[in-house]
Amino acid sequence: MAAPEHPAHAERVRQVVEPAVASVGLLLEDVAVRRSAGRSVVEVVVDLSEDDADGLDLDRIADATRAVSDALDAADTITGEYTLEVMSPGVSRPLTERRHFTHAVGHAVVVHLNDGALVSGRLTAVERSGADDGTIVVVPVTPGLKGRKPVIGDPVRVSLSEVRAAHVEVDLTGVGPVDDDEAGADADAGQES
Template identity: 75%
Template sequence: MVAPAHAERVRHVVEPAVADVGLVLEDVTVRKAGSRSVVEVVLDVTEDDEGGLDLDRVAEATRAVSDALDAADVIVGEYTLDVMSPGVDRPLTQRRHFTHAVGRTVTVTLSDGGSLAGRLTEVDRSGPDDSIVVVPVTPGLKGRKPVVGEPVRVSLSEVRHAHVEVDLSGIGPVDDVDQDEIAGHDAAAGKES
């Protein structure tokens, strides 16, 4: 493992390069892998950026970060540069994280120990204290529809931990009944199946 002070020097060099391409530096890790160093740079979009962090933007940032590291010569010897997005499992810790998670299902642990799970519908930046609005959703049992509750407003200062729940409900094989319905619909529409 490389000393944290070394990662801070790398962060100091990398952060302006990332900002110049319109992104936010989320994290920097420097570690040893045999005789080489591995520099991991985690990027995110700004709060008001409506675009995502696609491969073109990551490639542009990678070039900028690589050029900055080479010019500053803060890494001794050979190194491998890994530039990536934070991924869906990262905790929601800043207002911009919540802003980009609007419309997704989140689980929030409050500072009083309570918890809240549901659809994040809003991030309110208008008051003296930023807040989020979550519509609680309790899954239905045995094929029943989920129960949707009244929206709950929570101050971000009351959030101890939060993360996006990955929804895999639309992934997987389509069952035989659905395939039969689809085949029947295609045949009725005059399409070959």
């Protein structure tokens, strides 16, 4: 089991890493430093700014990795050998800031409100109403039963100040084992007679 480093050490690493991440046009979401198999492991989570429409692809992660590695080596913040892991936050991360919601537009979300209510459906918009606040628009979608079309509800507007917790709901419809009859037909179609 990997033991975490002292928090002050992680903060020193953050101070070195943050400008490097910013230099490639990304935001530093999180830094963790831990020990594993006798060496340090530096985990850096990067994200997009709210207005960044380019997406976070492997090329941008590679650019961030090079910049962070160079900065760590130059600052000599990590003693000895270390492993650097630069990654995106992933779909399972909680939506806690307006920029998180902005990049989740088009996805199914589950939103828990401060009053205990629950709103779920397709996030269709994030409206800005200040530096830190905003309003999200969620269109409730209830799956249709027994082959019926889903029921689309009226859009629900929620101020971000009313949100207690939220996350993207991963849609796994259509993912699963292939039906044997279909697989057999596809295999037969590919054979020459």
